[in-house]
Amino acid sequence: MRGVENLAIAQALVDLADLHELGGTLPFKVRAFRSAARAIEGFGGNVAELARTERLAEVRGVGDGVARRIKELLETGKIAEAEALRAKLPPGLLDLMNLPGIGLKTAQQVWQERNITTVDELEKAAHEGRLRDLPRFGEKREEKLIAAIAAWRKRAAAPKRRPLAEAMVAAEALVAKLSVIPGVLACDYAGSLRRRSETVGDLDILVAASSEDAPRIMDAFATAPGVVELLGKGDTKTSVVLDGGMQADLRVVPRESWGAALQYFTGSKDHNVAMRTLAVKKKLKVSEYGVFDDQGAKIAGEDEAAVYEAIGLTWMPPELRENRGEIEASQKAALPVLVELSDLKGDLHMHTTETDGKSTLDDMAAAAKAAGRSYIAITDHSETLTFVRGMTRERLREQKKKIRETEQRQGIRLFAGIEADILADGTMDLADHLGELEWVVGSVHQKLQMPRDEMTKRVVRAIESGKIDCLGHPTGRQLGQREPSEMDMEVVMAALAKAGVAIELNCSPLRLDVNEHLAKMAREAGVPVVLSSDAHSVRELAYLRYGVGIARRAWLGPEHVLNTRSAEQLQAWRTERRG
DNA sequence: GCCGTTTTCGGCCCGACTGTTTTCAGTCG
Ligand SMILES: Nc1nc2c(ncn2[C@H]2C[C@H](O)[C@@H](COP(=O)(O)OP(=O)(O)OP(=O)(O)O)O2)c(=O)[nH]1
Ligand SMILES: [Mg+2]
Ligand SMILES: [Mg+2]
Ligand SMILES: [Zn+2]
Numbered sequence: 001m002r003g004v005e006n007l008a009i010a011q012a013l014v015d016l017a018d019l020h021e022l023g024g025t026l027p028f029k030v031r032a033f034r035s036a037a038r039a040i041e042g043f044g045g046n047v048a049e050l051a052r053t054e055r056l057a058e059v060r061g062v063g064d065g066v067a068r069r070i071k072e073l074l075e076t077g078k079i080a081e082a083e084a085l086r087a088k089l090p091p092g093l094l095d096l097m098n099l100p101g102i103g104l105k106t107a108q109q110v111w112q113e114r115n116i117t118t119v120d121e122l123e124k125a126a127h128e129g130r131l132r133d134l135p136r137f138g139e140k141r142e143e144k145l146i147a148a149i150a151a152w153r154k155r156a157a158a159p160k161r162r163p164l165a166e167a168m169v170a171a172e173a174l175v176a177k178l179s180v181i182p183g184v185l186a187c188d189y190a191g192s193l194r195r196r197s198e199t200v201g202d203l204d205i206l207v208a209a210s211s212e213d214a215p216r217i218m219d220a221f222a223t224a225p226g227v228v229e230l231l232g233k234g235d236t237k238t239s240v241v242l243d244g245g246m247q248a249d250l251r252v253v254p255r256e257s258w259g260a261a262l263q264y265f266t267g268s269k270d271h272n273v274a275m276r277t278l279a280v281k282k283k284l285k286v287s288e289y290g291v292f293d294d295q296g297a298k299i300a301g302e303d304e305a306a307v308y309e310a311i312g313l314t315w316m317p318p319e320l321r322e323n324r325g326e327i328e329a330s331q332k333a334a335l336p337v338l339v340e341l342s343d344l345k346g347d348l349h350m351h352t353t354e355t356d357g358k359s360t361l362d363d364m365a366a367a368a369k370a371a372g373r374s375y376i377a378i379t380d381h382s383e384t385l386t387f388v389r390g391m392t393r394e395r396l397r398e399q400k401k402k403i404r405e406t407e408q409r410q411g412i413r414l415f416a417g418i419e420a421d422i423l424a425d426g427t428m429d430l431a432d433h434l435g436e437l438e439w440v441v442g443s444v445h446q447k448l449q450m451p452r453d454e455m456t457k458r459v460v461r462a463i464e465s466g467k468i469d470c471l472g473h474p475t476g477r478q479l480g481q482r483e484p485s486e487m488d489m490e491v492v493m494a495a496l497a498k499a500g501v502a503i504e505l506n507c508s509p510l511r512l513d514v515n516e517h518l519a520k521m522a523r524e525a526g527v528p529v530v531l532s533s534d535a536h537s538v539r540e541l542a543y544l545r546y547g548v549g550i551a552r553r554a555w556l557g558p559e560h561v562l563n564t565r566s567a568e569q570l571q572a573w574r575t576e577r578r579g
Numbered sequence: 580g581c582c583g584t585t586t587t588c589g590g591c592c593c594g595a596c597t598g599t600t601t602t603c604a605g606t607c608g
Pocket of ligand 2: 203204
């Protein structure tokens, strides 16, 4: 329920902002509500839990005022202030405002001048040509409006944000295509994808080119295969809808603005606003074209790091650019060194054809070695998962022999491990056999929807069993498909820390479990994080890259990630804990 | 409403695209 609950709170704040805007409230107050809504939406933890413990103001952008309104919403199911504003307005007006291309002014205009308050009425009026005589309206706007409403209806059903991996694959293909167009001097993706958000709203692509070449490049983009709709095209910017339903924005800037444009287009919006505000205080102006002094002279622009340095900051990894303290850290020269893919020496969760994997032990070992891993753990499912032919004691002993033989032959350290089920009562499947194994991931696969207290007890019991090395995909969430299990993560983290058990950041694209917020909690609790692919085929060994992005967003350095250590160090860590 | 080594008061980013505009407002990123 957590994701849903946070989203519902964020939506209530967006509505509150809209209602205030319609009611004529000061624009900066409206902006504050919208900013708080973004902060809540991007907050990976349990907002309701924060509210209970009076810690809402820890979220940047949420102060006492918004905290009070959130608590009211959670306690009573509504915000009285919003309801009072709503009562003064016709129902439907908010929907109207949220149509693409329609904002405050137009909604007010059609309401007051034409008595239109719903999307249906607006569509009808446009069809009948009853809008064209309004100020700043015309036939063309009527046509556009009809198309926009149709598109909005169609897209209302489709999921809006896409998982990071899906967006990355699509963006890399697009960048590859654009890069070979003559005149393209540089091309990369920016936006939430470059920041490695777990979900991505659209693709933001940046190109450096001369202004003479720009129109031809944008034409190529607008007519590329896979583009189903052109949303807009100007001198420097083109927006399209791709066949998967995702929107893509292309921005073309001169080479001398590449760094500033990359900075701008990478965001986040709140990071941009914060750093630009800082620049203003230093009598500087930052835009996508560069940094300019009070005489209008350009002092940076071609290089992204130089843009930050020009306003007294240092370059910072895109994953940190969320206005969650990175600007202050940069000012104090206290930015963390973040973990990188190349730091990962091993991969401690994967499956083979013994259970539900598609590749053999041999192939997995060879592929992992080729990918630069110096060790891996083979962790097939345990006996209770009969539908994937979970491993029995006998088969595990057989597999261990094969692992030893393969290890010799392939020249990569292999740990004979298991992904053992945490049963409903918190005991471990194959409990009496786990001591024979060299790496034990403990995971919940069945009965994911227990009451919060029961689930917490169940997981804590498994952690305290002394039989597991790492808690696998701790919340069980799957993006867009399954909400995280309810449990008290504070209690779970404390149990992990006490027992010396690691926590997994499962890098499988739809899992990314734990998420960035829980990964941060783990770091603060001193619980080592393991980045694992949970690969079910050789191809999926590459999933680690997605989890690295999430780990970096959680401000994790190599020292916080267990599988940055060598096989020997890992074994030492394990023995030390087992005492 | 939020926030803070220039502020607990007084600020709060900046530019592109569209349609209708004869100089710009509205919306969006
Ligand atoms: N300075 C400034 N930059 C903005 C603003 N809105 C958006 N940007 C920049 C930062 C964003 O990361 C970038 C791309 O905009 P998007 O709307 O695509 O946002 P983003 O990619 O961050 O998130 P998304 O996953 O697409 O919802 O443009 C703004 O109001 N001001
Ligand atoms: Mg985007
Ligand atoms: Mg965008
Ligand atoms: Zn699993």
